[in-house]
Amino acid sequence: MTHPSWALQKAVYETLSGDPTLIALLGGVRIHDGAPRGAQLPFVALDPVVTTDGDGDELASREHRLSLVVWTREGGKRQALAVLERLNELLHDADLTLDAHRLINLRRDREEVRQNNDRRSWRGELRLRAVTEPLA
Numbered sequence: 098m099t100h101p102s103w104a105l106q107k108a109v110y111e112t113l114s115g116d117p118t119l120i121a122l123l124g125g126v127r128i129h130d131g132a133p134r135g136a137q138l139p140f141v142a143l144d145p146v147v148t149t150d151g152d153g154d155e156l157a158s159r160e161h162r163l164s165l166v167v168w169t170r171e172g173g174k175r176q177a178l179a180v181l182e183r184l185n186e187l188l189h190d191a192d193l194t195l196d197a198h199r200l201i202n203l204r205r206d207r208e209e210v211r212q213n214n215d216r217r218s219w220r221g222e223l224r225l226r227a228v229t230e231p232l233a
Contacts, residue, residue, distance in 0.1 A: 177221035
């Protein structure tokens with residue numbers, strides 16, 4: 098059986114990589130599983146996923162905290178905010194299809210944008226909360 102966090106990440110990736118508006122903002126399909134060393138900016142990294150058991154119900158629900166991190170340079174803070182807004186439009190309350198699991202809900206938890214220590218690049222983060230349960 099597919100792990101629910103992997104099923105969620107796969108559905109998120111498919112949604113993001115199939116969106117022409119996001120691809121235009123990034124200048125290509127620059128969506129990665131983690132932040133790759135030397136990747137061309139801007140890009141989105143599907144970063145930590147923390148999964149915990151749900152409320153102890155009979156359906157074995159799981160709660161997931163997923164972080165999507167945007168890295169920009171030339172476009173600065175403005176570009177990071179634009180990408181975060183598009184990610185939010187695509188994912189908040191989205192009805193994604195997951196392998197072997199059902200997505201009960203997917204909600205934005207918080208957003209943050211800050212300048213990196215190099216003072217040339219920006220990092221934006223969208224944190225999402227999702228609840229899944231296995232398909233019978």
